[in-house]
Amino acid sequence: MTKTAFSSLLMTPVNALMRIVDAPLRRLQKATGISGMAAFFLAPNMLIFGIFVLLPLVINFVYSMTGGTAFFLSERSFVGGEQYARLFSCVDYLDPMSCQEDAFWTAVGNTFWFVLLQVSLMILASLVTALILNRDLVARSFWRAVFFFPVLLSPVVVGLIWKWILQRQGLLNYILYQFGAEPYSWLTDRTWTFAATIGVSIWAHMGLYTLILLAGLQAIPKDLYEAAEMDGTRPARVFWRITLPLLAPNLLVVVVLALIKAVQVFDEVYVLTGGGPGTSTLYLTQYIYETGFASALRNPGLAAAASILMGLVLVVLTLLQLGVGRRSENKGKR
Amino acid sequence: MGAAARFILRRKGGPGGRGWHWTDIVTWVWLIGGLVIMFGPAVWLTFSSFKTPAALNEFPPSILPYVTSQATVEGYDKPLQLYDAKMPDGSTRVLAEVRRIGIMAQMVDPKAPGEIIRVNINDRTPVRSVSFATENYTEPFVHFDFLRYLWNSVFVTVVATLITLIVNSMAAFALSKYEFRGRNLAMLIILATLMVPLSVIMVPLYSIISTLGMFNSLWGVILPTVATPTGVFILRQYMLTIPDELIDAARMDKASEWQIYWRIVLPLTAPALAVLAIFSVVWRWNDFLWPLIVLSRRELYTLQVGLSIYSGELNVQWHFILAMTVVTMIPVVLVFIFLQRFITTGIAGTGLK
Numbered sequence: 005m006t007k008t009a010f011s012s013l014l015m016t017p018v019n020a021l022m023r024i025v026d027a028p029l030r031r032l033q034k035a036t037g038i039s040g041m042a043a044f045f046l047a048p049n050m051l052i053f054g055i056f057v058l059l060p061l062v063i064n065f066v067y068s069m070t071g072g073t074a075f076f077l078s079e080r081s082f083v084g085g086e087q088y089a090r091l092f093s094c095v096d097y098l099d100p101m102s103c104q105e106d107a108f109w110t111a112v113g114n115t116f117w118f119v120l121l122q123v124s125l126m127i128l129a130s131l132v133t134a135l136i137l138n139r140d141l142v143a144r145s146f147w148r149a150v151f152f153f154p155v156l157l158s159p160v161v162v163g164l165i166w167k168w169i170l171q172r173q174g175l176l177n178y179i180l181y182q183f184g185a186e187p188y189s190w191l192t193d194r195t196w197t198f199a200a201t202i203g204v205s206i207w208a209h210m211g212l213y214t215l216i217l218l219a220g221l222q223a224i225p226k227d228l229y230e231a232a233e234m235d236g237t238r239p240a241r242v243f244w245r246i247t248l249p250l251l252a253p254n255l256l257v258v259v260v261l262a263l264i265k266a267v268q269v270f271d272e273v274y275v276l277t278g279g280g281p282g283t284s285t286l287y288l289t290q291y292i293y294e295t296g297f298a299s300a301l302r303n304p305g306l307a308a309a310a311s312i313l314m315g316l317v318l319v320v321l322t323l324l325q326l327g328v329g330r331r332s333e334n335k336g337k338r
Numbered sequence: 339m340g341a342a343a344r345f346i347l348r349r350k351g352g353p354g355g356r357g358w359h360w361t362d363i364v365t366w367v368w369l370i371g372g373l374v375i376m377f378g379p380a381v382w383l384t385f386s387s388f389k390t391p392a393a394l395n396e397f398p399p400s401i402l403p404y405v406t407s408q409a410t411v412e413g414y415d416k417p418l419q420l421y422d423a424k425m426p427d428g429s430t431r432v433l434a435e436v437r438r439i440g441i442m443a444q445m446v447d448p449k450a451p452g453e454i455i456r457v458n459i460n461d462r463t464p465v466r467s468v469s470f471a472t473e474n475y476t477e478p479f480v481h482f483d484f485l486r487y488l489w490n491s492v493f494v495t496v497v498a499t500l501i502t503l504i505v506n507s508m509a510a511f512a513l514s515k516y517e518f519r520g521r522n523l524a525m526l527i528i529l530a531t532l533m534v535p536l537s538v539i540m541v542p543l544y545s546i547i548s549t550l551g552m553f554n555s556l557w558g559v560i561l562p563t564v565a566t567p568t569g570v571f572i573l574r575q576y577m578l579t580i581p582d583e584l585i586d587a588a589r590m591d592k593a594s595e596w597q598i599y600w601r602i603v604l605p606l607t608a609p610a611l612a613v614l615a616i617f618s619v620v621w622r623w624n625d626f627l628w629p630l631i632v633l634s635r636r637e638l639y640t641l642q643v644g645l646s647i648y649s650g651e652l653n654v655q656w657h658f659i660l661a662m663t664v665v666t667m668i669p670v671v672l673v674f675i676f677l678q679r680f681i682t683t684g685i686a687g688t689g690l691k
């Protein structure tokens with residue numbers, strides 16, 4: 005069977021369905037006019053959107069002001085700002101362990117250091133990769149794809165791949181063993197595990213940012229470089245005076261996008277370390293998840309309060325991004 | 339060989355005689371290193387997934403999956419382990435181990451099983467051969483309800499992507515081809531919530547899903563994800579480029595608005611729909627946190643949830659987990675192989691993932 009015959013066979017029932025749908029819609033159009041049809045086309049998306057995004061956004065505030073372990077709002081009692089007060093009650097504000105909700109502040113601290121290190125190292129690695137990919141390379145699209153590969157992998161797969169490599173009988177120990185080192189259980193060491201979560205998430209996400217930066221580099225007019233070469237400008241100077249200033253808008257967008265993503269880190273870390281050992285890789289999203297759902301002492305109100313605080317950070321970052329994005333007329337999202 | 343190396347390493351466009359600059363060396367070290375680091379872990383996992391549990395526990399590990407050879411010897415019920423044993427006279431013979439006492443092993447020649455030969459265990463090495471433990475791939479179907487997880491994942495991915503395409507394209511059509519009051523407001527709301535991540539709304543979203551009776555249901559996984567602002571955005575940008583004259587001409591011919599959407603606008607939006615479909619498939623296939631919250635019954639797990647639950651158990655059966663991980667990677671690797679150029683240029687243009 006030819007391809008067109010196959011696709012027409014496939015489309016026949018779909019087309020028939022569309023014709024059946026058409027008759028009542030013509031009547032609707034006659035009754036409500038063109039503007040009614042606009043509403044009709046918009047309705048399904050906005051309805052789903054309203055129920056599953058806008059409504060939760062609003063009732064999250066109500067949630068954060070109620071107590072108890074029940075999930076239905078009607079079964080929850082109003083407690084005012086108690087959940088927030090609980091999050092912020094500390095003996096010494098410089099020591100997370102002195103707080104009533106020490107897990108929250110541990111998660112905040114971990115997330116802070118994670119975001120700082122992951123974003124700065126990842127942007128640096130992405131920038132270097134983009135600069136290299138922007139050279140006159142043979143098979144550039146192949147090399148670009150190489151760095152993009154992990155971006156498509158699911159976070160669970162990423163976590164499992166690295167759990168397998170970092171375990172005692174894993175590839176890393178094998179490589180080090182070739183140089184005479186003893187096998188080591190990397191994922192039972194607090195510092196190494198923390199470093200591993202940073203490294204793994206850089207590995208998994210840097211391809212995306214490399215692509216965006218590469219697009220920015222390729223948009224820089226070639227004649228600027230030619231003029232610089234004719235003037236005999238040193239390469240380092242060309243980088244600081246031409247490349248970096250012209251890439252700055254893209255760089256800003258990429259930094260903010262990476263920040264927004266890093267604040268929400270969860271999936272791959274949860275699979276790789278489960279937040280451990282101890283609480284050394286417990287990040288904010290996992291704290292919210294465990295407080296809201298997983299732990300025996302679940303407290304949805306507290307989780308909602310924590311998620312609102314996290315949302316505030318994201319709002320600030322988003323506004324920053326919209327401002328930056330407008331100035332550079334770039335469209336970054338999700 | 340030299341010519342091939344020159345071809346691969348040549349700096350395109352550069353004058354041939356200029357020789358190597360230090361930046362060329364950095365470039366190639368970085369690229370080759372990147373190749374190893376980006377692909378190596380997945381390749382290593384794939385090789386490992388074909389090993390037997392015994393081989394997985396070995397240290398140092400072998401790259402390829404090996405199994406030790408066994409032989410059935412006359413006079414012994416069980417198959418015996420084969421070894422290359424060094425004889426006192428310096429020659430090497432293949433012997434089967436009968437039993438071991440301390441550091442001495444009692445062995446027999448499989449061809450002449452009558453005579454017991456005593457060998458020091460340091461003078462022998464197991465006979466091994468490359469063998470792929472494909473039972474790692476077939477047994478999870480029996481042990482883990484693997485087929486069910488696979489089906490759940492495929493169902494969620496396909497249904498969510500179809501709904502996303504329909505619902506988003508309808509909204510994008512309204513937002514690009516109609517002038518009405520509140521259009522800008524609708525667009526603004528969609529754009530503003532572009533950044534509402536799951537981690538901020540998961541507690542109330544869970545209560546809404548429970549109220550609607552969609553807890554422990556695949557629909558509870560699908561519905562919250564389908565009205566993607568990103569999708570509306572891409573499709574709308576694309577539909578804006580379709581000339582309004584086409585639509586006016588269709589109206590003259592008495593086409594209904596639904597026909598205009600279905601027969602004129604949608605076919606012309608095919609490239610953007612294809613991009614959104616690819617993104618949606620990858621997103622929904624990879625989703626983890628939300629299915630983890632909504633699905634608590636084992637028979638409803640998606641692949642991602644099932645994998646994470648089983649890999650977090652006390653006695654991790656790595657040989658099954660690794661094989662299941664490889665299967666989970668397959669669709670994404672296919673997308674990568676066939677569509678990477680398409681995706682990478684698409685992402686570079688819009689900055690979205």
